[in-house]
Amino acid sequence: MTSPIAYKILVIDDHPETLNIIQRVLQQQGYNVLGARSGFRGLSLADSESPDLIMVDGMMPEMDGWEVCRRVRGTPKLADIPIIMFTAVDEAEQKLAGFDAGADDYLTKPTEPDELLERVRMILEDRTPKAAAETRLHEPLPEKKKPKPRESGGRVTNTISFPNSGSVTAVLGARGGAGATTLAINLAYSLATAGRDTTLVDLDLIQGHIALYLSQKHENGLNHVLTQPESRWREALPAEMSKYSEHLDLLLTHAQLASEPLPLRPEQTLSLLQPLIKPGHHLVIDCGHQLTDVVESVLSQANQIIVCLRPERVALANARLLLEHLHEIAPPETAVRAIIFDFSGLMAIPHESLEKFLNHPLTAILPVSPTEMNQAVNKSIPLVQLNPQAKTSLLIRQIAQQLIKA
Template identity: 30%
Template sequence: MAEKILIVDDDLDSLKLIGLMLQRHGYEVVAASAGNQAIMKAQSELPDLIILDVMMPDMNGYEVCRRLKMDSSTEDIPIIMFTAKTLIDDKVAGFEAGADDYLTKPTHPQELASRVKAILQRRANKGNRNTARRGTTIGVVGAKGGIGTTTIALNLAATLREFNMNPIVADFRLGMGSLGLALGMGRSTGMANLLKRPALEINSSIIEQEIVVHPSGLRALLSSSRAKEGLINIPTDTALAIVREMRMIGKPSVFDLGCGYTPLLSRLQSEMDTLVMVVDPAGVTLAMAREMLQEIGRTDRERVYLVVVNRVQVSQQPPWHEVEHILGQDIRAIISPAPDLAFQAMEAATPLVYYQPNAVVSSQLIKMGEEIKARIEKS
């Protein structure tokens, strides 16, 4: 895939010339002609490099650079400041704002191409060194409500902890925090506290302040069951910043994304290294799941891990191969019905796999965890 470069300049002729030159070198080019537009493009496109003019009418390049470096989603994108200003003080101001390099106009196309190549290579090398330190992300979503999505998310995280990993389970379902209730922490409002903040303020240390620890040692970022919390609008840019920052502290991070194809799922699905979709074999659920999979798209469907939760006796349900045919997706795990055991585990405020690890349903959940752990290690 071609590396993406965002060019920011209010001079349309410069935009065209630089854009054509970079395209000839095989780069994908995105353009912006104003400071605010540049910030929005950087946040939505997440380019590999930004070439940023200093002199613009609405917001100068120094301020754009500072704001991008304060945003956790764009802080690692290298920036080349590009301007007609030649004074040393101007270059110093650019570097103090966070620029990685500084070029003065006019510049020879070969020099610009050389600087671009060098910075992108440094970024690639840095990325390779950081990969081992980044945790993976696992989203858990139900085709509809009431089929055990939260139970799957909680017990997946609990199982991964037993495999000597250090997961965090996080609940994006404001006002419907059954995950917190299942852990005996139903009043925790950590997720809501974070989602009230602008995306620029989200960082790993702020997230860690909102994380609670279950007596088992499992870490959790929770929503409460307070109805009023459900009135909070979830800003997707803040949610995106939370997910990206949690890669640095959750090894891995497991997110309960609720049910259905919501604006939140639409925004976050590409951030999930694995997307666990929970269904039951009922016709209505399968029809909803099929629609969801179509919206998720072919590319992201490669990361889908399909889990079927049986809620009634198998004889009353379609065979597994029929479910796979309906959804066009392989079933990765089948979970047996165990309502009494699930109730007892919730009353004990303990994940089911800890409450009765030798039960059939626990064995199935543990096997699911083993497979997802293998996917993490393979990636």
């Protein structure tokens, strides 16, 4: 993280004492802090000062914090600025209203200084300070490679379909870091340990997260298949599979961050995956978080679609839109599930309120301990293998049993 002195934070609160306390706490950590005692003044400062973060009180006269959020998100120049809303109202509906208006996080007053600073740090952690970015405006830009023209794909017209035998579960993230890869790995492992023959497929041809997560050294996989003539893909597929356990096979991709992604059309994807669907066999596909034509082709043939999200504004808003879209494109017999990953342990929004916001039932809320998550990643094993009796492991195994019975 860049030194906090480079970050500019705008605090908007109509109570002078609260405003002074928050400013002082942030300034003691070296942040450049601006203060405003009304929503109108705050919007004016946001426009002129371009802060890296806005912190706004929800309950203010004339213009409340929710309206400030909406106006910030509705102004192109300001729309990408993260917002933390704080208020004395600790009600789920108010929090969801804040997320809906555009807040990225929500704090209930009174807030301990340590918690406030931790939330600020987490929001700013992956962002480059605007002041630092502006110093590089006149530096020469690196030469860009001319992009290759994209091959037109369009939606699949069901000329190719998966066989009815076997089970296909597609796991999709509402955004990056929502837990899709974690769930896909742990579901596949749980199915395999239940004695079900399972294949786990990574459809992310750029990131290759499953291979990284499980420290698989197999250098070929799906990437290598796609470099061969299409007529040989099915023949080449068995040699590119990795054996993880007695009942679990992996079809991996490996990170290609510096390369052009290999072209893959929707109908090619379905044709390639068809041989993996066998009677009594489970196919779990990590679809990443981008709803491409290739991903939509897989979703159109899946028995189960699982959307993963986190309890924060962007993921909740994306998930609501994604779930609406899935109900439009998924076959009537396809089960669409929503699962929340709570990596912080701080989620205080009731189950029912989240379902109302998403307009969709929740299959589960998975509380994932950051310590256990780090241990699993460092040991290159699934969470359910690290601690089989943890609440998260038990919930994932229950979901796997639901897939077996479906």
